[in-house]
Amino acid sequence: MLIAALLVNADSISFHDNATSKKKVLENLSQKLASNTNATTAEKIFQVLLERERLGSTGLGKGVAIPHARVPGLTHTIAAMLTLETPVPFESVDNQPIDIAFGLLVPEEDTDHHLQYLSRLVTLFRDPDICQRLRKATSAEQIFELLLSIDEV
Amino acid sequence: MNSISMLFLLSGSLIALSILASRLSSLFGLPLLIIFLALGMLAGEDGILGIQFNNYSLAFVIGHLALAMILLDGGMRTRLKTFRVGFKPALSMATIGVFITSGVVGLIAMWVFNLTLVEGLLIGAIVGSTDAAAVFSMLRGQGININERVSATLEIESGTNDPMAIFLTLMFIQLLISDDNTVLGNVEFFLQQFGFGIAIGLAGGWLVKRLLSRLELMPGLYSLLALALGFSIFGLASWAGGSGFLAIYLCGLMIGSENTRQLQHILPVYDGLAWLSQIGLFLVLGMLVTPTELMKYALPSLVIALALIFVARPLAVLLSVKPFFKFRWREIGFISWVGLRGAVPIVLAIFPVIGGVDNASMYFNVAFAVVLLSLLIQGGTLLPMAKWMRVQVPKRASPRQRGSLGILPERDYEMFVYKVENHRLDEQPIRLLRFPSGAMISALFRNDEMIHPKGSTRLKLGDILCVISREEDLDNLNELFNGDNQLNQKQLAFFGSFVLNGDAMLVDVAKAYGLTISPQEVGVSLGEFIARRVGGHPVVGDDIDWHGIHWVVNEVDGDTVKKVGMRLY
Numbered sequence: 001m002l003i004a005a006l007l008v009n010a011d012s013i014s015f016h017d018n019a020t021s022k023k024k025v026l027e028n029l030s031q032k033l034a035s036n037t038n039a040t041t042a043e044k045i046f047q048v049l050l051e052r053e054r055l056g057s058t059g060l061g062k063g064v065a066i067p068h069a070r071v072p073g074l075t076h077t078i079a080a081m082l083t084l085e086t087p088v089p090f091e092s093v094d095n096q097p098i099d100i101a102f103g104l105l106v107p108e109e110d111t112d113h114h115l116q117y118l119s120r121l122v123t124l125f126r127d128p129d130i131c132q133r134l135r136k137a138t139s140a141e142q143i144f145e146l147l148l149s150i151d152e153v
Numbered sequence: 154m155n156s157i158s159m160l161f162l163l164s165g166s167l168i169a170l171s172i173l174a175s176r177l178s179s180l181f182g183l184p185l186l187i188i189f190l191a192l193g194m195l196a197g198e199d200g201i202l203g204i205q206f207n208n209y210s211l212a213f214v215i216g217h218l219a220l221a222m223i224l225l226d227g228g229m230r231t232r233l234k235t236f237r238v239g240f241k242p243a244l245s246m247a248t249i250g251v252f253i254t255s256g257v258v259g260l261i262a263m264w265v266f267n268l269t270l271v272e273g274l275l276i277g278a279i280v281g282s283t284d285a286a287a288v289f290s291m292l293r294g295q296g297i298n299i300n301e302r303v304s305a306t307l308e309i310e311s312g313t314n315d316p317m318a319i320f321l322t323l324m325f326i327q328l329l330i331s332d333d334n335t336v337l338g339n340v341e342f343f344l345q346q347f348g349f350g351i352a353i354g355l356a357g358g359w360l361v362k363r364l365l366s367r368l369e370l371m372p373g374l375y376s377l378l379a380l381a382l383g384f385s386i387f388g389l390a391s392w393a394g395g396s397g398f399l400a401i402y403l404c405g406l407m408i409g410s411e412n413t414r415q416l417q418h419i420l421p422v423y424d425g426l427a428w429l430s431q432i433g434l435f436l437v438l439g440m441l442v443t444p445t446e447l448m449k450y451a452l453p454s455l456v457i458a459l460a461l462i463f464v465a466r467p468l469a470v471l472l473s474v475k476p477f478f479k480f481r482w483r484e485i486g487f488i489s490w491v492g493l494r495g496a497v498p499i500v501l502a503i504f505p506v507i508g509g510v511d512n513a514s515m516y517f518n519v520a521f522a523v524v525l526l527s528l529l530i531q532g533g534t535l536l537p538m539a540k541w542m543r544v545q546v547p548k549r550a551s552p553r554q555r556g557s558l559g560i561l562p563e564r565d566y567e568m569f570v571y572k573v574e575n576h577r578l579d580e581q582p583i584r585l586l587r588f589p590s591g592a593m594i595s596a597l598f599r600n601d602e603m604i605h606p607k608g609s610t611r612l613k614l615g616d617i618l619c620v621i622s623r624e625e626d627l628d629n630l631n632e633l634f635n636g637d638n639q640l641n642q643k644q645l646a647f648f649g650s651f652v653l654n655g656d657a658m659l660v661d662v663a664k665a666y667g668l669t670i671s672p673q674e675v676g677v678s679l680g681e682f683i684a685r686r687v688g689g690h691p692v693v694g695d696d697i698d699w700h701g702i703h704w705v706v707n708e709v710d711g712d713t714v715k716k717v718g719m720r721l722y
Contacts, residue, residue: 051665054661055654055661055662056654056716056717057652058651060650070665094632115701119721
């Protein structure tokens with residue numbers, strides 16, 4: 001599965017986003033995600049992401065969160081990414097604030113892909129090397145390039 | 154040289170040698186107890202020193218003293234909290250389980266040695282109980298962290314199954330040496346052993362605990378007083394017809410049930426005393442046996458040991474645990490494998506010698522060989538077995554040292570010493586740390602120098618921090634200092650990628666991931682669902698497979714699951 005392909009292009013990445021709270025991170029992520037689809041709105045996306053967070057934080061630890069949800073009516077899987085200017089508390093497992101958030105939405109009926117994508121994303125963002133390179137990137141384009149190069153391996 | 158100087162020289166150097174040889178254990182993965190036994194045998198009549206030691210009565214006394222000490226210490230270190238998951242299955246194994254083990258081994262021994270039924274059963278009874286010393290030292294010494302359900306069951310089993318084996322042994326010896334025996338008499342004897350053992354142990358232990366916490370003594374005297382009273386309780390219980398071993402274990406359990414200031418003085422002393430007891434006991438038993446005689450029984454003993462390990466023990470665990478308690482197959486497998494025999498069977502095998510049973514040396518040599526083989530075969534493969542059966546739980550960060558300050562009589566403050574290994578904490582000013590509100594950093598050591606910590610002081614990797622706090626903050630502190638090392642990576646992998654709250658409703662979880670649930674699962678929370686699936690007493694590390702996702706229990710509070718990790722494939 002290709003990460004960069006999910007993001008489509010660098011426009012889905014908000015570089016050094018200015019969100020300062022968990023709520024704001026989810027809102028900004030919803031905005032980015034909504035611009036990739038006509039099937040739903042940013043408000044609706046924000047609602048489903050928030051619902052998912054109520055079950056337990058999607059913060060993986062080590063500064064990364066992967067908010068995700070299934071969305072009715074969605075025609076294909078979409079993704080968006082934020083890197084944060086200042087780390088934001090996200091109720092993660094390790095209580096550390098996050099500075100990378102990767103949002104993933106899958107069509108409601110696409111349950112199997114949902115888990116596969118998540119599994120792939122978790123593996124990717126668990127790699128300290130990749131995270132370090134993502135944090136050192138200086139623009140959305142650079143991050144996108146980096147993800148592209150990872151996909152090619 | 155006169156006998157006193159000889160005694161000092163020999164016992165001193167043997168104990169010293171045993172301690173030095175304990176290093177071999179970690180080098181070769183050999184069980185420690187084997188090393189002590191081997192040293193005893195080397196010192197004995199067929200060995201290098203050729204010491205003639207055939208005083209069974211003395212060995213009998215030393216055996217009782219040492220076992221009492223080991224059980225007292227073991228009881229104190231058994232956390233009462235673990236009784237939640239371990240007590241009932243352990244009790245079932247300590248009674249029915251010992252019965253089955255002894256019966257099966259007895260029948261096989263009857264066939265192997267061509268004995269009468271009672272003689273065969275006597276052998277079964279002698280090797281019927283697992284050994285607290287062996288199990289405690291193996292589980293704690295290997296640096297492995299076994300899931301709580303398994304470790305608690307094994308520890309409590311080994312502390313409580315000796316009375317059953319002793320009872321069976323005494324009963325069969327009675328049957329062999331005297332003619333008047335009634336079933337009723339045996340039942341009465343059985344009830345007495347357990348009844349008085351439990352009652353006197355618990356009541357005595359409670360009194361000792363009260364006394365210790367009220368008494369102002371010099372710190373060094375607490376451990377001695379507890380030991381003296383523990384031994385009195387042992388004596389009282391056996392005088393009344395109860396089991397002294399059961400009583401002293403329960404007494405230790407009561408004393409250790411609360412983390413008091415006195416306990417902090419007692420435990421370090423007992424650590425040493427328990428070691429001394431183990432070393433002393435195994436050296437003496439090693440000297441007592443005559444290896445050339447042991448060899449005569451080698452082959453039949455091997456058959457019995459293998460039967461015990463591969464047939465009797467698994468069967469006993471299976472029948473006494475599986476039908477009544479929810480254990481997973483690999484947990485049953487591991488518990489079956491950790492049926493380590495230790496000093497108890499050898500000490501029990503002295504009973505027939507003292508009781509004047511015919512052919513007494515056979516019992517002793519067979520018991521000795523079975524213990525040796527059990528330690529070698531089961532003890533030597535503990536680590537690979539734990540891995541294979543997947544019963545390990547990753548260790549979480551913990552203080553390198555801790556100790557109570559000894560200021561308040563109850564709920565005292567403690568000092569926890571942590572090393573900064575978490576990369577996230579590097580260069581962090583202290584005031585930005587998410588410290589529990591009751592905790593205070595009292596000192597900071599960097600490059601062996603003490604620094605006065607201020608809010609603006611920036612931490613560096615390798616700093617040693619002394620934190621004064623209470624036990625209830627320990628989880629938070631551990632979390633904070635959890636090292637950013639490989640272990641942490643392993644933990645994350647083990648405990649799953651996303652962590653859900655135990656109180657999240659199953660319906661909502663199912664909705665979020667497109668999973669199907671049955672109508673009766675609608676009103677259930679995720680935590681309850683998992684707790685039910687594992688039999689009502691969840692422990693950290695429990696996992697269930699549900700819709701192709703591994704759900705791993707990350708945190709429990711009593712029987713309530715607080716956090717659940719989702720491990721994706």
